[in-house]
Amino acid sequence: MDFFTITTRDKKTKARVGMLKTSHGGVAETPSYVVVGTRAKVKTLTTEDIKKSKTQMIISNTYHLFRELGDSVKEFEGLHSRLGFDGVVMTDSGGFQVFSLGFSREHNVSKVGFFSHKKNSFVADLILALRAKIGLRNKRNSVRITNNGAWFKDESYSDKKPIFLTPEKSIEIQESLGADIILAFDECTSPKHGFWYNKWAMIRTHRWALRCIKAKKKNSQALYGIVQGGDYEELRKESARVIGKMPFDGFAIGGSFGKEEMRNVIDWSVPFLPEEKPRHLLGVGRIEDILDGVERGIDTFDCVIPTREGRHGGIWTKKGRYDVTKTKFLGNNELLENGCMCPACSSGITKGVLCNLFKEKNEEAGRYATLHNVFFFNSFMEHLRTSIKNGTFSEFKKQVLLDLHL
Numbered sequence: 001m002d003f004f005t006i007t008t009r010d011k012k013t014k015a016r017v018g019m020l021k022t023s024h025g026g027v028a029e030t031p032s033y034v035v036v037g038t039r040a041k042v043k044t045l046t047t048e049d050i051k052k053s054k055t056q057m058i059i060s061n062t063y064h065l066f067r068e069l070g071d072s073v074k075e076f077e078g079l080h081s082r083l084g085f086d087g088v089v090m091t092d093s094g095g096f097q098v099f100s101l102g103f104s105r106e107h108n109v110s111k112v113g114f115f116s117h118k119k120n121s122f123v124a125d126l127i128l129a130l131r132a133k134i135g136l137r138n139k140r141n142s143v144r145i146t147n148n149g150a151w152f153k154d155e156s157y158s159d160k161k162p163i164f165l166t167p168e169k170s171i172e173i174q175e176s177l178g179a180d181i182i183l184a185f186d187e188c189t190s191p192k193h194g195f196w197y198n199k200w201a202m203i204r205t206h207r208w209a210l211r212c213i214k215a216k217k218k219n220s221q222a223l224y225g226i227v228q229g230g231d232y233e234e235l236r237k238e239s240a241r242v243i244g245k246m247p248f249d250g251f252a253i254g255g256s257f258g259k260e261e262m263r264n265v266i267d268w269s270v271p272f273l274p275e276e277k278p279r280h281l282l283g284v285g286r287i288e289d290i291l292d293g294v295e296r297g298i299d300t301f302d303c304v305i306p307t308r309e310g311r312h313g314g315i316w317t318k319k320g321r322y323d324v325t326k327t328k329f330l331g332n333n334e335l336l337e338n339g340c341m342c343p344a345c346s347s348g349i350t351k352g353v354l355c356n357l358f359k360e361k362n363e364e365a366g367r368y369a370t371l372h373n374v375f376f377f378n379s380f381m382e383h384l385r386t387s388i389k390n391g392t393f394s395e396f397k398k399q400v401l402l403d404l405h406l
Contacts, residue, residue, distance in 0.1 A: 003222050003249055004278045004299075010393045014270065014297035017388045020057075020278065022180035023220040024080060026088040028056035030278065031294045031384060033285065033377045034090060034302035039064055040082040040177075043307055044366040045374070047084030052343045053371060054378035056087050059302045063094040063152070063165070066173050078178035090302070091179040093170045093212075095186035095205075095226065095254070096283070098150050102143030103128075103190035125197035145187060147204060167211035175218050181250065184212040186226040188254055198230035206242050213246060222249035224280060227269050231261040240272035250278040253298075262289065266296040287316075287380065288406050291397045294384060306377045310370035313358050317376065320404050324369065329355040336368075342375035344368040 008017040018030040034057040035042055035050075042050055042058065050058075060079055069076060076082075079089045103109075120128065144151040149166030167185040174182035186205040189198050205228045216223050225248035229235030243251060251273045253265060262284065273279055278299045284290075285303020293301060306316065313325035317337040324336070332351040336344060344354075349368050357365035387396035 004276070006276065008389050010388050011391060012394050013295045015294045015388050015393045016297065016299070017385050018278065018299055020088055022088055022222070024089075024180050026080075026086060026180055028088040028300075029385060030299040031290070031381055031388075032056050032300050033290075033306075033381050034059045034280075034300055035374055035378075036302060036304045036307055037083060039068065040079055042083075042370075042374075044311060044363070044370045046367075049343065049367070049371050050083070050085060050374075053374040054382065055085075055374060056378070057090065057300065058083060058085055058087065059090040059092060060177065060179065061094075061097075062091045062170060062173050062177065063097040065091075065177060066094075066165075067163070073173055073176045076176050076178070080178065088181065089179045090181040090280075091174045091177055091183065092282075093174070093183040093185040093226075094150075094165050095170075095183070096188050097152065098143055098145060098186075099188035099190060101152060102141050102145070102150075103193070105140040105142070107190045107192045108140075109191050120192055120194035120197065122194065122196050125194045125200075128193070129197055129200055145204075147207070149185075150187075167208040168215040171212050171215040171223075175216070175221065179221065181222045181224060182216075183224050183252060184209045184226055184248070186228055186254060189228065189230055191231075191258075193230060195230075195232055195235070198228070198232055198235055202229045202235050202239050206239070209243060209246060209248075213248070224248055224250040224252045224278075226252045226254045226282070227273075228255055229265075230255055231258075231265060233264070233268050236265055236268040237272060240269040244273045248277070250280065252280040252282050254282040259289065259292075263292050263296070266293060266298060270297045285377070287404060288401060290381075290384070291400060294388075295393070295397065306373035307370050310373040311366040313354075313365075313369060314373070315354075315369060316373050318400075318403050324351055324354050325358045326355070330359075336372050337376070340372065340376070342372045342379075344372045344375075 006016050006018045020028045035055050037058045038061040040060050142153045151162050151164050153162045170185040185208050187201040189201045209225050225243040225246050227239045227243050229239040253269050280300045281293050281298045285301050285305045313323050315324050315336055329351040334351050387393045
């Protein structure tokens with residue numbers, strides 16, 4: 001059985017429609033949104049909610065699940081069983097936590113911040129590399145990176161014992177978790193890192209990729225290699241060339257970058273990745289970014305936007321996003337979005353009702369908002385796929401951006 005098949009190609013862009021078919025039996029039509037279920041659960045949603053939300057794919061977090069399960073991960077029931085989900089399940093490798101628990105904290109920067117940062121000089125990069133290696137970290141940085149792997153000293157867990165994550169350990173954990181798609185262990189760099197640190201991290205990522213391929217034992221799981229290199233054209237092209245030649249089942253593009261940098265990174269990377277294999281963009285999921293990615297040949301996207309923003313009252317619609325917790329919505333009898341067929345809107349949940357539930361700190365508030373958002377993004381991807389099949393993707397993109405006032 002072919003893991004990935006391209007069924008339609010857009011004549012004007014690199015957009016394509018494809019089908020992912022996993023050994024487990026999960027099927028997903030691409031382009032697809034991958035909903036985040038960090039600890040083997042989509043926060044606030046029940047199993048039945050997920051079934052009603054048009055969700056095709058879910059991604060869980062290797063690092064956090066291993067932190068919770070420890071060595072008992074070897075007896076884990078499997079993500080499909082824990083999630084109560086028959087679709088396609090992915091796991092990350094723990095590579096993003098190398099950044100999020102490390103230089104992200106030290107540099108006080110965010111992967112999805114979309115703002116420019118002054119780059120480090122060669123000397124600054126060298127000092128950071130040496131400090132990280134020998135453990136002389138900024139007190140906010142809880143990661144020590146070596147060529148063999150990464151040490152994590154994460155005090156947010158009751159068990160404060162440091163853990164050492166290597167490419168081999170990451171693959172072992174992901175095989176125990178039982179995802180359909182697993183990712184190679186990589187080093188995600190900071191937007192402040194300069195050319196040389198990105199180059200060293202890229203080389204390390206390439207070496208780790210080879211170790212992941214060698215460590216993988218289960219043929220039932222698809223392994224994705226990850227392209228790194230910061231926002232440097234030379235490095236991204238080199239990384240895509242090297243990773244693209246390795247025997248991976250698919251590829252992911254990672255790293256910290258802004259909107260313009262993101263578009264550049266995709267343009268630099270995609271030409272060197274095998275056309276017949278799927279491409280995933282890590283941690284990106286705003287509507288305009290999805291459109292830019294699909295236009296450039298990206299097949300899947302994962303992001304916390306629908307779930308995290310839903311839990312805090314952020315509601316996504318065809319006309320843009322609004323904050324339903326604002327007092328002005330109290331007493332408002334309009335549905336969350338006119339014409340929406342999501343379970344929340346279909347059951348008659350209005351802006352006023354939801355605003356009141358948030359004011360009361362009712363647990364159902366986050367559930368209804370998240371359910372609406374997940375349904376909205378999955379429906380958007382459905383319409384996007386239809387536009388590619390109909391040869392109207394460019395017109396679809398233009399209209400969506402017009403509706404969003406972008």
